[in-house]
Amino acid sequence: MTGKAVTRAPRDVTHEGFLNHKGGRWAKLSAALCLLVIAVYALTDPVPPNPTGHNGGTWLGYTLGTLGAVMIVWLSLLGVRKRVVGAKPFSLKGWTSAHVWLGMSLIVIGTLHAGGQLGWNVHSLAWLLMMIVILSGFWGIHLYRSLPEKLSANRGEVTQAQMLEALRTLDRQLDSAAQPLDAADAALVRMSLEETGIAGTLRQRLSGDYSGDGNARALAAVGDKVLAAMRAGQPDERLQQIRFLLERKEAALAQARRHIALKAQLELWLYIHVPVTVALLAALAAHILSVFLYW
Amino acid sequence: MTPYRIAIVGSGPAGLSAAAHAARLGLSHVLLEKTDHLSDTIYKYQKGKHVMATPSQLVLRSPLDFDAGKRETVLGTWNDQTAAAGVNVKYLAEVTSISGTGDPIPGSVMKIVTRKRDGTTETKEIQRLAPPYRLTLANGEAILADTVILAIGTQGNPNLMTCPGGDSGHVQYQLDDPTEYADEQIFVIGGGDAGIENALGLAADPAQNNKVTIVNRSAEFAQAKDANVKALMAARDAGRVSIMTETTTRSIEPGWITLDTAEGEVRSACDRVIARMGSAPPRGFVEQCGVAFASSDRLAFPKLSATFESTAPGIFVVGALAGYPLIKHCMNQGHDVVEFINGNLDLKPADEPILEAKFAGLPDGPQGSRSVADWLEYLRTSVSILSGMSSLQMREFMLDSTVRQYRAGELVFERNAPGSSLFGIAQGEVLVEVNPADPSITVPLRAGTIFGEVGLISGRRRGATIRAGTDCILIEISRNAALKLMSQVPSAAREITRITTTRSLLQIFKSGLAATDLEEVIAAAKVETIRAGQAIIKEGETGDDIFIIRSGSMVVEKRIGGKPVFLSYVPAGSYVGEMAVIDGKPRTATVRAAVKADVIRIPGEPFRALLAARPQLLDNLRAEMASRTAMNNFIESRKDSFSGVVDLYTGVANFLVEQGVGEATDVLLIDEKLCVGCDNCEKACADTHDGLSRLDREAGRTYAHLHVPTSCRHCEHPHCMADCPPNAIHRGPTGEVYIDETCIGCGNCQRGCPYGVIRMDKVPPKKPWLLGWFLFGKGPGPGEPSPKWARKADPAYAEKARKAIKCDMCAGQEGGPACVRACPTGAAIRVSPEQFLGVALMGREER
Incomplete structure (x- = not known):
């Protein structure tokens, strides 16, 4: 050790989310950009006087078009930035913040670039795709703001791996508890062991209704049997133990399914956002090419 | 003959x-x-x-x-x-x-x-x-x-049981074969390694059906290796061993043992006593x-x-x-x-060639060049804390130390540099720059004394810059060697304590005092070990002792509206309790240890006498006190308007302290209101560290959506360092605790870490270029590759040895911790406890 005081690499220790990164720097910048663009749009006449008013062919149209295209390309690079870490300083939070706020400003920039002139052509396709990307982004922001808290509350201090392990443990316990049962009762336990899908079918996942699932059916059937036995005055302790285990498994399944559902929702919007972005980049290329080739 | x-x-x-x-x-x-x-x-x-x-x-x-x-x-x-x-x-x-x-x-x-x-x-x-x-x-x-x-x-020559009945036939001083005894009620006396190993051995096989109790004189098992203590605690939690601390043996009779516990006398049936109280x-x-x-x-x-x-x-x-x-x-x-x-x-x-190399390049003594033995004797006699060692102990000690000459004006270490070594001045003098704002104000330290002891004991950064005043010869004693010295040579330990106490006091008063003024105060000072959670000051009680925190840390709490409210976090090197000396009123807050801590207790009496003689010291203290009172008043004022916020603040602070943040220097926190579970932090960690992630985001405790993931806290006194056979764990220049390439993969550090942040694993082969994955799906993509891929990519992988892997705080990376840089939502931050346990936390809910 040299005895020299080595200064630590500077790091961001402020505790603020991506929306208000650096005190909302990008939100302010985006708002200012929108206001500026709107003001210029309102205060200028299209030059040379254009009978159809503002569109991409004016100097403002070209400026906004160039700005918009550069921004779209740069914003889509977030996906690359996220995956290339390296040793150099950068803040992915800052990138996200810029991505979100500047992305919103594209509504204004893109629309004013077109001068409101939309039709059924490749140029308007680019605008439409851009709007889908931005709107899906809004959805994403909404999910990012509301779901993490629920995800955290649902999992408590349990990790996903532990949730699955808990289910396996319950299955083992069910298996050993079912050994002394007769064939009919054992079949019910087997139903829980063999016909239960944690995530379930697509229909189950979308509806959130898992009542047709093996464990739920087994629990219902065993529950009926336990009640019937009690009414008959001959409570069956072994079946009660099975019911208890099935109930615990049902609760564990519910937690795991909520966990998976929340995580899926946090990613689902990206399945629109990202492919449409790729389509947008293609449409944008087509739009720019066609403008210059067929002017 | x-x-x-x-x-x-x-x-x-x-x-x-x-x-x-x-x-x-x-x-x-x-x-x-x-x-x-x-x-x-x-x-x-x-x-x-x-x-x-x-x-x-x-x-x-x-x-x-x-x-x-x-x-x-x-x-x-x-x-x-x-x-x-x-x-x-x-x-x-x-x-x-x-x-x-x-x-x-x-x-x-x-x-x-x-x-x-x-x-x-x-x-x-x-x-x-x-x-x-x-x-x-x-x-x-x-x-x-x-x-x-x-x-x-x-x-x-084992230390013998001195209590009545200590010479009975069923008292033994060794345990040859723990499997020899079955169905017995056995008491193991002594909480050192030998005692713990015996107790664990006797209780290892439940079929033996032994009832094993380990009896320790103090509250902590300070003499034993951490790994042994951990195993003992695990055995207790599993119900295999009973532990009695703060307990001594009163008497032994055939079939019975009588013990003095903190709660009073306990008599118990006992078939065998195994006394392992050292030798x-x-x-x-x-x-x-x-x-x-x-x-x-x-x-x-x-x-x-x-x-x-x-x-x-x-x-x-x-x-x-x-x-x-x-x-x-x-x-x-x-x-x-x-x-x-x-x-x-x-x-x-x-070891002669090793030592010769250490003394090469040093100036000759007055009688010409010195031999290794001459050098050892010279150092032993010139540095006061070394004088109690034999020449053989000096040899061993020197293997872990270095000695070198510093030219006048040369820097020894800078303020805020990390470092836990102790320096002894063999010849010449050094200058301490006491005022960071003005390096021209210095205090000389003369030959024979030591410096750097604060870093050694508290585990914190250097408090002042030190330069060679004249040409001088300094011996730098590594942390391990210094700790060994203190435990093996009692006179050295006492001398170091005396020096730290004096210097802590001088630092408190900043200026206007000389060491000689403090003699009376020092004579009355005592070093005490405080276990985690124990209070040294209780609100409302009278008392005017002052405490200097040597190691560990404290939390200050005050009861407001019937509930304890967290006021502040006090790191090692600070002092508490001075208010009562100044105003003579009862204690206004409770101070308890966040982790096991060493404090110096200074009675108020000689202290007040000192203050009476030097009125300007009182002013210094009053100024300090004013800032603390302001903080208390601030929190109390908030209590009325935001009672929920203050409760949450206290809750979060207590939670963090429970999670060991009290001994941390740098801790990764995740705000689960922002975390979307993308695991980009883990991926970034793996991609910047040989393909292995050093953090587990999902694991760990959570309170009020504040999550402490499984990731290194870079403790002040790292548990992992305690028992590393190749001595491969170090504290780096920016305060990070890291493991170097000499790791032998023994796993001691993993067992020693109370937070489970060290994993044993093998380094996977290098991944192909990321663009290939991006465009054509080639390779495993970002983050930690699966062992399956690693085995396929490198046939030698399966045979590789596992080594200990832990967070190095991304030392050497310009951008700082990769996990924080790569968090897309700002959920992850890496902070020191002082940074987080401040008033800033109060604002959390309001944003």
């Missing part, structure tokens, strides 16, 4: 090695062993115990082989090789006295000082007689020898032989020359009795001492 050339007393590693070497050289010799087998200390290890062979850099010179391995293997090798070498062993030969048979040696008188219970001392003088020596055995037989090698170790050099016997000790401390070792010769000419002392508990050292000494006796005085110890 012709005297033997050499009589060797004790057949441990040192004695055995000496005897085998004597046999090889053809010297007439006899090896005297008290028991009926060789090497009793190792013989008495538990069955199957793994014997370590540290330090690994030391070359083994003994004629006997020795490698780390099972007790049985080690003993077997020695038995075979001793027999093969033709060693003349005499079993069941306990030596009861050794005395010279020649003429009185002029001027050589042994003074034996015995301390009586009433505090007076009695001095007995013995005239030393020249060799040959007569060794009288317990059976009355006598043996004559020209020279004697005392290699009796210290284990043969001490068998001083009485050794002194009777004419061998003087280095000091009057109970744990002191004999005074020896560089050839292991004691103050009695012809009696040599080697091994644990000479202060060397490590087997390898002992065996080398056994070899060396026989060489010396045989006239080979030029023999250099095995």
